[in-house]
Amino acid sequence: MTGSRKNLIILGAPGAGKGTQAKRLAGDFSWVHLSTGDMLREAIDKGTPLGVRVESYVKAGDLVPDDLIIELVGERLQQPDCGSGFLLDGFPRTVRQARKLDELLPGLGIHLDAVLYIRVPDDLIVERLSRRFTCSECGQMVIGSAGISECPECGGGLMRRPDDEPDTIIHRLGVYRENTRPLIDLYEAKRLLFEIDGTGSAETVYDRIVSALDPDSKGE
Ligand code: AMP
Secondary structure, three states: OOOOOOEEOOOOOOOHHHHHHHHHHHHHHEEEEEEEEHHHHHHHHHOOOHHHHHHHHHOEEEOOOOHHHHHHHHHOOOOOHHOOOOEEOOOOOOHHHHHHHHHHHHHOOOOOOOOOOOOOHHHHHHHHHHHHHEEOOOOOOEOOOOOOEEEOOOOOOEOOOOOOOOHHHHHHHHHHHHHHOHHHHHHHHHOOEEEEEEEOOOOOOOOOOHHOHHHHOEEE
């Protein structure tokens, strides 16, 4: 599959491992990793007008208004690097966003190849999110365990995303169930959905994704 252009959506609850898998897939296959969460966090950190507008939503674990996100993604998809394939991570997150994306893509000459749905049981999601940290130096995501106090990649200090605090986690899962879960049926009906078992190690999940996208790669 190396070098093959694919336009994908990666879907799943917060903490399902979307970001980890998307980063690795994007690196291995030269696709653009388009994470709306990362774009918003960057805008907030830089204090841009968009960042100022969205900060309170992101901190509270609420969804940013659809129109802002649709504009952000629409602009990003028009940049030439997306022509080599992309992975949309964290978008769409509402049925309205999915419909708008459907309207947008043909005009940009883009065809959606597949939607990867990373399925993880709720109890595992809560457990993973409560152990999730980000390296303050290199930005690497780290699932903490006893004895880990620094980033295994660069030794930097670990910090928790403000929206990974326990109360906000519960709230974000509720937001996901209400707004984003309906997208699973929507993409299933379009025959675009690939359901991936998201339990087990990141490595195992990655292998499942690659096999699902390209069944011929099994055993390579
Ligand atoms: P994530 O990193 O994908 O978990 O996103 C972090 C936060 O950014 C979410 O809790 C929302 O506040 C906001 N966000 C990211 N993507 C979207 C989207 N597609 N629609 C609305 N809000 C979003």
